[in-house]
Amino acid sequence: MSRLRHACMIGRHRTTVAVIDHGRASGTPVITNCRSIAAGTDQLRSTGWEQGMKKITRLLKKTGTTSVDIVFEPPMTFPVHTVLARDISPEACSAQCRIEAAALFDDPDTYSWELFACNTPAAHSELQKNLILFFHSRTVMQIRKHLRNTVDITSCSHAVAPCIRLSALLDTRLMILECEPEHVFLSISSGGKPDYFGYWPLHDRQDAQYFALHELQNSGTPTGSEIYVSGTLIHEEKDLAEKLEKQSGCRLLPFDPVRLCSLQGKLRRGDTPETQKAVSAALTAF
The missing domain is CATH 3.30.420 (Nucleotidyltransferase; domain 5)
Structure with a gap:
């Protein structure tokens, strides 16, 4: 069927x-x-x-x-790591996300968000670490x-979501490094939930190598780890992955x-x- x-x-x-x-x-x-x-x-x-x-x-x-x-893919993404009660209701969770938005933005009502419960344990068992991705509401409203x-x-999900959720289909951690002219991020996930997420907006695409290397060296990724690479810059600048692999000691593979x-x-x-x-x-x- x-x-x-x-x-x-x-x-x-x-x-x-x-x-x-x-x-x-x-x-x-x-x-x-x-x-x-x-x-x-x-x-x-x-x-x-x-x-x-x-x-x-x-x-x-x-x-x-x-x-x-x-x-x-929204024009801009603003990631926030926060801790919420593990049994928080959807209504209370939305209220907390609005509070986070009000602390970050002058016009919080113009932002939407997507929340991911993390695998990383919180300080107390009744708490849950979360990743919130904020973005302007206009794009998603136009699409809908x-x-x-x-x-x-x-x-209707943020473009990062498939990179995280795909790990639910694998037996190992999924590590993806994405290099775009507008941003660099490293996503490490397992079981469909994030273990680590580092994100850097770029004002100059020439800074991509610096921030990508920063993530590979400072995210706790062991030397020799297999990391999948994606993004426009990876495909346009053929030597970028080679440079990052040599400098980081990680094994970089095309995300497929x-x-x-x-x-x-x-x-x-x-x-x-x-x-x-x-x-x-x-x-x-x-």
Whole structure:
């Protein structure tokens, strides 16, 4: 019995829709479709946002998407590590996140967030360490508003979420270093929850190597660890990964969820960050 899951990754400059069938008799998920277009969240912030949404809508229709898990890359991300009561109610949790936003921003009501319970133990058993990712609400509101009449939006998550949740399908910790012109982050996760998350916004893309190396050397990652690398800068600057590997002593490998999870099916543009996250999101939807 076919169980198709559609995921749409809206990156800064490109959007990818991946379709995975989870119901094949073999038990192995199969990629049945994967397409990309040149439209992303940067365009949604400009005067061309309507054209960008039309492109994304056409892509969803071409892939036969009626129900979709959305993943998006906001223009800016503000991570906060906090401790909350382990049994906190959803209402109290939202209230606490609003308090955190008010402490950070002059206009807290214009921000949304995504919260991840961490594996790292808190000082007391009744407490839970959490990672909160804050971002401007405008992007996600635009996406929901203009796609809700076209598809059923099952979920709408920050682009970091698939990198964390994919670890639930693996037997080992998943370590991903992403280098984009706008940011560098190192995500270490296991069991679908973060163990470590370090994030650096960039004002100059030339600073990416410095902050990437800082994360590799200061995150407690043992020498020789296998770390998967992704991001525009990794693909555009072919020697960046080689330099980081030599300086850090870690083994850097291309992030490829198809190989990691032994998927069947071929990809177009299989090495793009948007494709990687779209596939990861479609994999972890069930």
